[in-house]
Amino acid sequence: NWLSNNIDWSLSRERYWGTPLPVWECADCKHRECVGSVKELSEKAGRDLTELDLHRPYVDNVHWKCSKCSGKMARVLDLIDVWFDSGSMPYAQWHYPFENQDKFKTQFPADYICEAVDQTRGWFYSLHAISTLLNEDISFKNVICLGLILDGEGQKMSKSKGNIVNPWDVLNAHGADAFRWYLYTATPPGQERRFSSDLVGEVIRSFTLTLWNVYSFFVTYANLDKPAALTVTAGTNDLDRWLLSELNVLVREVTKAYENYDATNATRPVEAFVEKLSTWYVRRSRRRFWKNESGADKQAAYSTLHTALVTVAKLIAPAMPFLAEELYQNLVRSVDASAPESVHLAEWPAVVDEFVDESLNREMDLIMRLVSLGHAARQKANRKVRQPLAEAAFSVGNPAERKALANNIDVIADELNVKQVRLLDAATEAVSHIVKPLPKQLGQKYGNKFPAIQKAVLAMNAEEVARALLSGNAVAVKADGEMYNILPEEVEVRAQAREGFAVAEDGPYVAALVTELTPELVQEGLAREFVRRVQDLRKTADLDVADRIELFVEASAGLKAAIVTHKEYITAETLATKLSFGAPPARTSLVEDEFDGEKLKAGLKKV
Template sequence: HAIATMLFDNVAYKNLIVNELILDKTGQKMSKSKGNTADPFVLFDKYGADVTRWYLVTTSPPWRPTLFDEEGLVEVQRKFFGTLVNTYSFFVLYANIDGFNYSEEKIPFENREEIDRWIISKLNSLIVEYKDLMDNYDVTKAARAVSTFTLDHLSNWYVRRCRRRFWKSEMNDNKLAAYQTLYECLVTVCKLTAPFAPFISEEIYQDLNSVTGKENFESIHLADFPAVGTIDKELELRMEIAQRVVYLTRAMRAKSNLKVRQPLKKIMVVVDKDKREPLSKMKNVILDEVNIKELIILEDDSEIVSKSAKANFKSLGPKFGKKVQLISKEVKDFTSAQIKALEDGNSVKLTIDGEEFSIELEDVEIVSSEIKGWFVESDGGVTVAIDTELDEGLIAEGLAREFVNRIQNMRKDAGFEVVDKINIKFTGSELLNNAVESFTKYVAGETLAENVEISDKLNGGFKQDWQIGDQSCSIQIERISF
């Protein structure tokens, strides 16, 4: 400050963030004598400076001691940077195939698909949150917000749900909107990442902008801060409710060993009254995500959970004395309506031998049990029940979806391009053969197959043997030359 005042008649800086000590993973001070030091230059060579910086910023606020664990660098490299690069690579792969360079007129926000409008709204909400956090020097929460957006919203939801739009052969407004939306997200994420990971953000920005020429800045570090565009909070809320139902349903599938590729018949959801209409608007999104045929929204969980009541003698005894045994018999016979009244905060009136008694929620224990054939779970104000019983049609469709998965793996193993057309020959059990035959059109559409044929003569192309559940099969794929 003294030098700055002497030379420029002003202070050197107004605010300053000072890093606290970096300790080892057990909280001990790093020391050569203890052998617990970490050589930053080794870390830079092994993981990169960006990964190291991002890890240190997101692990804990700079003004608090940081417990350094190299495993954290591995996780950051894999999760955040791996996801960012994979998302960028996905965009580049299909943009190069279609020759997208953003030369077309920008499609207005209101003319884009709902999921485009949602991710743009989430992006703009992120910009607002990020700017507020950075203005208050909360760099840790700012970087974490960028990470959450990139992982949970951009990659795991938007890109995954929009893959089919990029796969389409023809370029139309729908596909163009997907390209423009993903491009805008990538550029903005890079700008928000740049203060913490300057190298990879610069490289991705330069690669994108060199093709489109949308900005005239020499470097991302000289670019303007992203402007805030349209924010649709109602749409964000709808999608958040849908995501909550989807994530809970996926967890339930995992617990009951039901793969997402296995379609199910029905899902029933219980949410608060103010969330029922938003949930109803997202029915198709939810059904597509969880691979279930029908969604029913309920007012309460009486249809999916069987409830009974029994006396809580610790509460009833002191209140009703000798009458407690008579009252406990009445409580045991409570109807679902009486139980619901208690759960809603109301009392239930009982008349025994001409005497009236008022029963409150604390006077009873409510026992819940799932309806046979259904799996029920609740979390964060959402109760979900899925019908786990499978009929022949659902089993056949599940086998066909698993068959498609094996074909996709084979395409990668064989080194085929994403646009290559193929022929499929296969042989397997009667159940598997019938399932694939029933869903031939679906299989062909998902795998870019011109022909799907049952044959014992698998003597050409790329062949692999598979076990799909209890069903064995051999599959051959062959690239079609035009």
């Protein structure tokens, strides 16, 4: 409570260099005068002092006769405290009130100032103190206060420890955009934050490259298709509607954060959006861009992705000015010469309220969550994503979520590469639970009551206890005639998948995959493995995304049978006009590989 206990501020300092106190004193009667301007000083001294250097020693040579006793007036030798100089900055910078009165009025009080936390008692305070004395008003409206910057291990940087990070090393390695973005997103500015070249490099890996890959995906296909007007309309495709809804929520959030001088919340949500844009929208929409024919759906995909990228460029412009400009120049200026010259001159994006559909956002969040849970279950079963599985079954929280699941069966089946998606009749169909009251937590809390509590918990229905605790709720337990509220962190809940299932859980959500493989599923998995190797081969052969090829295959019996069964799928996926078995002819790009106990030699030729 420093401010209300504030003590008097001694204005003078016994120093030589600095701003002299403008106070003169009579040597005889101690009468004092404070001088307010050079003009006033000149009048008192009886000579023109316009050219006088107002510092010591020159100003100390100015004297006049005391108006009370005719003694000699001499300047007191003290200086004024430097914080008074700092606090006078808003006036001093304009030589106010002697000049620039209009300019001063348009700039005072300041919108915001920014300095480290140690300026709270220094500059932040002296600015307000002086403006309160002069105008009974504040000097600035907002402060962005910066915490200390620590090294990568959280230690204070110091020269003697040698753990100082040279900013130029970081700038040269990762660029100014990543540097800024890290500082904005790492922690709110007032908190201490770790800093190292590697942490800034992580921005490139986790954010910049993700955004760049989406951008480069768009540019690759747009250059092939040359889509017409890219104005976006309320589309019919669920993915487009969802992306535009998320985008407008993002614009709303980021704008609000910037208006509140909240750099962290103006940047972090963009990262989350770009992640969804990349791992969900582009992944799920990829095929819409691959289609040969151009149609309304393809056009809608182009317009939606273009709008998202241009809007993101504008939203990151204050924080990542160079990347934003690069995106904008190519996405906007190269196709529209009448557009503002730079992203930094473009209008800030406006929220289009009719595009926002919160229930759709919730629905898609749930689907993404279930898919990621499904992938976690698959990992436990150690089955590659390319291996189709018979079934994924889910347990969700409420009727709205059950409906959302039903609406998105196809999406989930496609993402998880399963033949069938359904609701579990009950979570217990795929998983059972063991609950174990923890002696350390409960013993510490309840002492000798622990054995009775433990016994009571174990006597309850384990599934009901587990479900409540996994959902983050407490469980009421009666032991020795008393009620206890047992918390989730006080009981270990262990899940056991039932025979034939691989299971992953997250709160009230359960994903269960049927892990048994039929010969048909194995064949389909092999066909997908084969397609992946051909796609890699297309890349190493440096083919364009639309190039047609001819395929030559030598394969062991199981793989050959799979390729024959799924020939249509394979040729469509790889843009092969012909697939023949036998040794690849000379001068074809080749791949040789072994997987899942099968052998493959394949070659391709551009046709």
